[in-house]
Amino acid sequence: MRLRKRKWMDSLLEESAYLLKEDDVEEFLKRTQNLVLEIGSGKGKFLLEMARKNPECEFLGVEIQRSALAISIKTIGEEKRNNLHFICSDIQKLFFKFSDESLNAIYLNFSDPWPKKRQQKRRLTYPSFLKEYYRLLKRGGKLYFKTDNEDLFSDSLHYLKDSSFILESMTMDYNGEDSMDALTDYEIKFRSQEKKITRFVARKGE
Numbered sequence: 134m135r136l137r138k139r140k141w142m143d144s145l146l147e148e149s150a151y152l153l154k155e156d157d158v159e160e161f162l163k164r165t166q167n168l169v170l171e172i173g174s175g176k177g178k179f180l181l182e183m184a185r186k187n188p189e190c191e192f193l194g195v196e197i198q199r200s201a202l203a204i205s206i207k208t209i210g211e212e213k214r215n216n217l218h219f220i221c222s223d224i225q226k227l228f229f230k231f232s233d234e235s236l237n238a239i240y241l242n243f244s245d246p247w248p249k250k251r252q253q254k255r256r257l258t259y260p261s262f263l264k265e266y267y268r269l270l271k272r273g274g275k276l277y278f279k280t281d282n283e284d285l286f287s288d289s290l291h292y293l294k295d296s297s298f299i300l301e302s303m304t305m306d307y308n309g310e311d312s313m314d315a316l317t318d319y320e321i322k323f324r325s326q327e328k329k330i331t332r333f334v335a336r337k338g339e
């Protein structure tokens with residue numbers, strides 16, 4: 134969903150230490166260890182909670198919408214989180230900047246479903262994306278995917294089957310019990326509507 138642009142957003146983003154400037158991205162990726170990536174971090178609730186719970190890891194949110202990022206930064210407020218970072222970009226434009234086997238984990242939370250046939254290659258679980266994730270993850274690194282959308286979930290399982298990933302677990306009615314997880318903004322809304330949430334965890338072999 135497109136978020137409305139507000140006047141305060143640009144100055145907040147410009148001044149924020151959480152938002153990586155385009156020129157600094159490559160240097161950041163080169164020097165950062167124990168990196169966990171969320172693609173489509175939206176309003177940032179998930180990543181903030183993960184960064185609080187796992188201070189030993191560095192968390193990077195890539196989000197294409199500046200307005201969503203501005204809300205993330207507003208939500209963090211005065212809290213000092215040295216292990217939390219954001220980039221405003223389409224992930225497809227960033228892949229080439231990441232080294233092979235540089236990520237501990239990748240999270241895709243309630244990704245856009247792109248239901249029309251001609252749009253499906255934009256899905257973040259589409260085979261071309263899975264191929265990049267496989268390259269970026271360390272051996273044993275994990276891809277976490279959760280969604281409320283049945284078609285997206287079942288198609289994504291098919292994409293996964295044709296990839297090099299190993300399916301580690303799959304849940305048709307996920308209740309959020311994994312310690313390596315946190316609630317997202319969309320998830321809170323869907324849970325309040327008693328929608329079923331599905332999830333898989335896939336692994337890159339050792």
Ligand SMILES: C[S@@+](CC[C@H](N)C(=O)[O-])C[C@H]1O[C@@H](n2cnc3c(N)ncnc32)[C@H](O)[C@@H]1O
Nearest residue numbers: 173174175196197198223224242243317318319
């Ligand atoms: C449905 S929202 C879910 C947001 C959040 N993960 C949550 O669960 O609350 C999907 C988000 O992914 C972002 N997005 C979609 N495609 C993207 C891409 N190629 N690169 C970066 N962000 C993307 C959208 O702008 C949107 O904020």
